[in-house]
Amino acid sequence: MVHRPIYLDCHATTPVDARVVEAMVPFFTEHFGNPASLTHAYGWEAEAAVTQARSTIAAAIKASPEEIVFTSGATEANNLALKGIAEACFSRGRHIITVETEHNAVLDPCQYLASLGFEISYLPVQSNGLLDLKTLEQAFRDDTILVSVMAANNEIGVLQPLADIGALCRDRNVFFHSDGAQAIGKIPLDVNAMHLDLLSLTAHKVYGPKGIGALYVRRRPRVPLVAQLHGGGHERGLRSGTLYPPQIVGFAKAVELGLTAMALESDRLTALRQRLWHGLQPLGGMHLNGDPTRRLPGNLNVSVEGVDGQALLLGLRGTVALSSGAACSTASTAPSHVLQALGRDHDLAYASLRFGLGRFTTADEIARVITAVSDTIQALRQTAATVNPIASQIGHNER
Known part of the structure; x- marks a missing residue:
């Protein structure tokens, strides 16, 4: 052996929990319809499963189901959040704040935006990996439109003080995004208590399948976001592409199991x-x-x-x-x-x-x-x- x-x-990554696989299997073989097919039972079954999964994931972060936009993972969610806000708020300001220890799925989009004329402030961290709130306060400018700070670092595991960061952003009418890929199902997340406007999620860090994630987009007050994928108007026009029910069902089951334990x-x-x-x-x-x-x-x-x-x-x-x-x-x-x-x-x-x-x-x-x-x-x-x-x-x- x-x-x-x-x-x-x-x-x-994590192995897919056997209970997640069990929940997914019927949507490969029996309930295989396209959720956008609204004229027959196969589509209705798939749509119902997606709706239930959306509710489960939303409840896990204290959001409403309509605020969950499914993506292929946290990398796409991060790109949609950063580029979508930048394009939507182009006339308002071109300054974005992030942190030196962010994942490349945030740093690379920021670098891309810098090539288009946006100014990016990369804040240092303290020796323990935590962001100094005074450093953040001093970085705000009149033209700051977005702050992006990850919830849990993918290398050193540090948990940033999201609620305090969010409060500073809210006071200044600046949108707040967090990469929550490593956090979902492992630590409590509350988009309202943390004043989050955008939160990126993924399934495969929490014993779910690869290739599926989501972006939370606040509706009240509404967060303006420009879609980065076009071609069908899915997800209320924010992310076109046929939804993948087996992955979505697996994502929701993984989150549910994570919260329970x-x-x-x-x-x-x-x-x-x-x-x-x-x-x-x-x-x-x-x-x-x-x-x-x-x-x-x-x-x-x-x-x-x-x-x-x-x-x-x-x-x-x-x-x-x-x-x-x-x-x-x-x-x-x-x-x-x-x-x-x-x-x-x-x-x-x-x-x-x-x-x-x-x-x-x-x-x-x-x-x-x-x-x-x-x-x-x-x-x-x-x-x-x-x-x-x-x-x-x-x-x-x-x-």
């Missing part, structure tokens, strides 16, 4: 994360990235002194499936822009491990991971010490 590595990369799962994952962190600390030279408490329950991100980052991942790949940063950036050899924003130097940012614990992670797996990671780090340090005797001192000055 082939033994697969222990999966601890749940920020990249949220409190207990949060406690369980936090305990496992702390066990992992305490198990690695005796190695010394281990740096925790991100705030120790204001983070996703299943996230642990550490930088390791005295090892080569690529060698560390190669040494672990047969035992533990994890990454050093965002899955969509693995083709890049540059160190994480998120860790550099925290002030980590090149070597530490490059020698980092992102542990993403999830629903199916067990205590036994964490114990095995501690052993595997410890053995690998010690072996790499011993090898380095033969070349550079100074490296042998690493571990005696734990930080």
Whole structure:
């Protein structure tokens, strides 16, 4: 029997829960109609399922069903939010505020908008990854139209103070968007309490299928948004394209399951994360990235002194499936822009491990991971010490 590595990369994606698959299957084979086909039973069945799913997802974030626009995922939702607001508010202002540690699905659209003449302010974060609200206050201008700050960071798991950020935006009549891809089904989200105007969501980070997401778009007061896909007028003209009932049903089921288990799962994952962190600390030279408490329950991100980052991942790949940063950036050899924003130097940012614990992670797996990671780090340090005797001192000055 082939033994697969222990999966601890749940920020990249999660396995689809069997209960989600079960909910989806009938809409591939039996209830396969097009939700836009309103002249027969097949279309009515599909439309009813989409309507129910829309209600489930809306309720999860305290929104109304009409405020949910289905997309192919959070990347498309982010693009629709940023570009849609920019085009709609072009005559009002051309200044957008975001944060240096955002996902590339926000940073790249901002770069694109900058090429069209928009001005983008990329705010720094504190050493713990949190945005300083005073820094945000000072960044507002008379022509600011949008602030985009992610709810939960995909690398270091930090939870930004959305309600406080939203209040500052509301006071200044500035639209507030958040990338909630890593947050849905894991932490409570309330678009009204957080003063959110736009919120991007996706299914595959919460044990749902890939290829389906949504954008929450506030209706009261109405958020102006220009569609980025045209050709049929679906989703009230905001996102054309035939809706995919199996994916949508699976998305809603995944969110429903996440909400049901949220409190207990949060406690369980936090305990496992702390066990992992305490198990690695005796190695010394281990740096925790991100705030120790204001983070996703299943996230642990550490930088390791005295090892080569690529060698560390190669040494672990047969035992533990994890990454050093965002899955969509693995083709890049540059160190994480998120860790550099925290002030980590090149070597530490490059020698980092992102542990993403999830629903199916067990205590036994964490114990095995501690052993595997410890053995690998010690072996790499011993090898380095033969070349550079100074490296042998690493571990005696734990930080």
